[in-house]
Amino acid sequence: MQRYANLRPNMARLWETLERSAGIGATPRGGLARLALSEDDGQMRRLFQGWCEDAGLKVAVDPIGNMFAFRPGRDKDGKAVLLGSHLDTQIKGGRFDGILGVLAGLEVVRTLNEHDIETRLPLCVVNWTNEEGARFEPPMIGSAVFTGDKSLDFALSRTDKDGITLGAALEAIGFSGTQAQSPEHFDSLFELHIEQGPKLDESRTQLGIVTGAFAVRGFVVEVLGETGHVGPTPMPKRHNALVGAAHVTLAIEETGWALHPTGGKSTTMRLKAEPNLLGILPDRVEMTCDMRHPDDAVVSRAMADFTRRIPELEAKSRCTIRIHEGWSYGGMEFDKDRVGLVRTAAENFGYSHADMLTEAGHDAMHIANHLPAAMIFTPCEGGLSHNELENVTIADIEPGVNVLLQAVLARAG
Amino acid sequence: MQRYANLRPNMARLWETLERSAGIGATPRGGLARLALSEDDGQMRRLFQGWCEDAGLKVAVDPIGNMFAFRPGRDKDGKAVLLGSHLDTQIKGGRFDGILGVLAGLEVVRTLNEHDIETRLPLCVVNWTNEEGARFEPPMIGSAVFTGDKSLDFALSRTDKDGITLGAALEAIGFSGTQAQSPEHFDSLFELHIEQGPKLDESRTQLGIVTGAFAVRGFVVEVLGETGHVGPTPMPKRHNALVGAAHVTLAIEETGWALHPTGGKSTTMRLKAEPNLLGILPDRVEMTCDMRHPDDAVVSRAMADFTRRIPELEAKSRCTIRIHEGWSYGGMEFDKDRVGLVRTAAENFGYSHADMLTEAGHDAMHIANHLPAAMIFTPCEGGLSHNELENVTIADIEPGVNVLLQAVLARAG
Structure with a gap:
């Protein structure tokens, strides 16, 4: 991927999508209250789907509501490289937790489109259902159904505090899909996420290379x-x-x-x-x-x-x-090869970076037991997350998005 | 009242009313869940009203739903002696807390009727609204409105956890009355109540003479x-x-x-x-x-x-x-004269008794700031109350009911 080493995502365009997202379920103090499968989540999903389709992606929704936006590769039988995270938030959550990973995935695709770059492997931008677990427990249920760690029946029968089942909530917002997906049809996952802790911010480190999970x-x-x-x-x-x-x-x-x-x-x-x-x-x-x-x-x-x-x-x-x-x-290690691609990209850019473990739960942790997975952390202000005041600047996230793009390109070829 | 010193209430009849009450809002573990102004409270109130009317009493309901069941006295302008307590319970409450005081009041009246005894002062059996405060806060709100400690508007606008106002709940069960009452038309209050603590039960004392309040x-x-x-x-x-x-x-x-x-x-x-x-x-x-x-x-x-x-x-x-x-x-003392009538009755019977303070809140505490008031405590098993397993035997309560009858007769003349 030497060839595309100078390729850069459009950070202003990514930021605009983050701003649009921040308007759906906004809280007075500048955060988000976009509970999984709420009307706001539905609105955000439709907006995201529209953006994906405008970018030429084909969106498949599986029975637990995970959204998979596919971009074909040169190798028609190639397994897709997943990029993504989640669009749902805590009840008093921030604008970046999860959302950054999904919209940065979209931005990677938009950048490739702009430069007419076709990868060997297909790409797939993913939005996992109910990562936060703020409305339905347990959290990370969408990725757990995808991997088979939880059954679909179990997941659909979870209820929120008003007794509404997850299945009914999916129907209500029109995201009960029929296109089941499973890990064997994918190559790997790259999840970009804010750190949600203070280490990178305090040490003024530009990137966290996540080598495993607490x-x-x-x-x-x-x-x-x-x-x-x-x-x-x-x-x-x-x-x-x-x-x-x-x-x-x-x-x-x-x-x-x-x-x-x-x-x-x-x-x-x-x-x-x-x-x-x-x-x-x-x-x-x-x-x-x-x-x-x-x-x-x-x-x-x-x-x-x-x-x-x-x-x-x-x-x-x-x-x-x-x-x-x-x-x-x-308690697992992430895939050494995929983590290596992230580290190589970070080093090529000359970004300051630190190996770290994720202390929070992420969908990548379910996926990592089934597919090679890697995570990239960006700093976030004061380490504050699951809080309306969660914040990052464009400068905070630019290294992460650049590295995501290059690592995905390195993998997808 | 020498004359009626041998008069005894019918304990079996009283117990039967307690059993009937225990069937309205019964919980699986033998307690009561009869929240103030619930349908069950409405049913209990109608049952109580019927019993009062059958006993020749005239029931007045005031705008906060307190029920006053009057028995005329010889002295047509005499102020009535109040006997009573409350029929509402905690969400997992017992069968006797409050209820005993109301139904013992009714039993006193039934006993007098049976013996064609007319008192000089009128009697009035009272059921105060929302003593427990388990549905609407603060507790003891009915007696507080009666005394003027709380305004009617304040009380009617209290809401339960579902946002239903006390006023709407009163309307719903048909106990929003129009016959306001005030302390100046009453002589005094005698409230019989289970102790709700272990002192009498542990010391095998038959009666608590309540001289004041914590x-x-x-x-x-x-x-x-x-x-x-x-x-x-x-x-x-x-x-x-x-x-x-x-x-x-x-x-x-x-x-x-x-x-x-x-x-x-x-x-x-x-x-x-x-x-x-x-x-x-x-x-x-x-x-x-x-x-x-x-x-x-x-x-x-x-x-x-x-x-x-x-x-x-x-x-x-x-x-x-x-x-x-x-x-x-x-923090007040109860009226020495009315407490003295209770003590004299107890001594005439030869009951073991102890002076004590009430540690729980009771309507009598609101009343005591406006009218002479006295309370009589009966033992209760293990001191357990605000609990489904709250329990007393007929033998536990008989001394209290006897003393209530004699003290009221002594006062009403």
């Missing part, structure tokens, strides 16, 4: 107490589930600080108390927590240490505490 | 953090509002234990986290808490001590913590 262990902690009247029930007679939850939260926080020196963390992110009413001691709390570390063995050890503390936390709070294993993912 | 200070604690992705955000960059909430909860718990030796307590009873989603550090938690102690000055001091700890809790959790004053009530 091991993530998610779990639900259930605290069981006993209801009673908050007035007459004396302190020693109480089994206040919120007190148990407080002890658990601080133990999880301590675990996080213990993991921190070697790059890990642990979080209590969600808590629901019952009956959660005035005047009543709550008898049940459900908390969602996770632990993350580069080394899966360290996560397992931290989890075991935390589990061993449960009797102590039970004694302190006079509640029963149960840990329900939830999910685990990550 | 001072109660309720408040909302707001914890403000910052959202961020739970994956890449490193521990030192976090402002997890749930961690702040855990520190607050344990500080409140410590306050409770510090108040415990002198009879007090402190509680975190409700917690709502935002955005409370998978993958996001929560940026806001709202907690409802209270402190209770016999001595208002001690509550004030505990509140001040807790407030002084806030900077330390903020530093530990790297969150901003604000205390919003909510409400305070209680």
Whole structure:
């Protein structure tokens, strides 16, 4: 690809698509609330589909609503190189998380079109359904159905907080497709994404070359107490589930600080108390927590240490505490060859870059178990993400988009 | 009232009304879920109204839905003696909390009818609206409107979690009345109630003579953090509002234990986290808490001590913590004369009895600031209340009902 080493995407044109996206589901503080399969998501999908078709791409939608926009290659039987991410956001999310990866994929295609460049392998810009998991759980469900990690029936029957199934939501916005896709028809995946952490921004590094993924262990902690009247029930007679939850939260926080020196963390992110009413001691709390570390063995050890503390936390709070294993993912290395293409491109440009692991979950992590995958991280301001104030400048993302284009060209030939 | 010293209520008849009540809004575990102004509450009110009318009482409903069932006295201009409590329950409440006081009032009237006894002062069995506050906040709103502590407009505009106003809910069950009542037309209030605490049950004492009320200070604690992705955000960059909430909860718990030796307590009873989603550090938690102690000055001091700890809790959790004053009530003595009538009756029967303060909120506490009021507590099993397993036996409540009858006779003449 020496030949096209001077090829550059049109950053102004990419930025304009990001701005258009930022207008669909905009929040007052400059972020996005574009929950998966909401009307806004539908509007964004239609806009994206139009852009793809204008660029000559053929858009296939699979039964879980993943959108695959194909650009043919010279090799008619060649497997397509995927470029993309997701267009859905958190309820108070930012304008770039996921969106950058999809629209940068579109920009790569537009640039190739402009220069009449036909690759050997087909290209395919992809938008995965419900990456965030903010409306339907679990997150990254579109890519999990694509890889077969989750069944279509399971995925379609997920419900949002109003009881609407994912299947019904897909129908409602007209994105319940029939063109199922599967990994064996694809060559590899390149996902460009903002870092969502502060490392690149703080160290003024232009690019993150993602060599693998943190091991993530998610779990639900259930605290069981006993209801009673908050007035007459004396302190020693109480089994206040919120007190148990407080002890658990601080133990999880301590675990996080213990993991921190070697790059890990642990979080209590969600808590629901019952009956959660005035005047009543709550008898049940459900908390969602996770632990993350580069080394899966360290996560397992931290989890075991935390589990061993449960009797102590039970004694302190006079509640029963149960840990329900939830999910685990990550802990893998990305494909050395595809990561190598990213690194070569970064070095050819002379960009400052750092090898890193992704600490967040990404569709690429599902894909990486089935296809060679690579991720490229751009800096983001202050490392802030899943936040309306998430921000990048054109200068922040330009190196990533350039590298994406060159790495894809290097692979697709 | 020597004359009627041998008069006894029909405990089997009273128990039958309690059983009938226990069938309206019954929960699988034997409790009641009869939220204020729900369809079940409407059904219970109509049943109660029918029983009152069958007993020759004239039922007036005021604009906040309080039900006043009048029995005339010999003295046509006499002010009525109120007997009653409330028929609404918590969402997972018991069969006796409140209900016993109303139905024992009805039993007193039925017993007098049976013996053709006409009192000098009129009697009035009362059912106060929305005592629990489980559907509409604040609790004890019906008695607060009756006394003028809260305006009718304020009360009618309270909304439940579905946005339904108290006014609309009253209309829906047909209990939006027009016959406003006010304290100056009444003589006094006698409220029989289960203790909702373990003291009587543990000490095998037959009766609690309530001489006054705990001072109660309720408040909302707001914890403000910052959202961020739970994956890449490193521990030192976090402002997890749930961690702040855990520190607050344990500080409140410590306050409770510090108040415990002198009879007090402190509680975190409700917690709502935002955005409370998978993958996001929560940026806001709202907690409802209270402190209770016999001595208002001690509550004030505990509140001040807790407030002084806030900077330390903020530093530990790297969150901003604000205390919003909510409400305070209680801290008063009940009327010595009416309490004296209860004590005399108890002594005449030879019941074991103990003077105590009410630690829970009761309508009698609103009333006591405007009319002479007294409360009688019966034991309840294990002190359990605001719980489906709340329980009493006929033997537990018989002394209380007997004393209620005699004290009311003593007052009404």
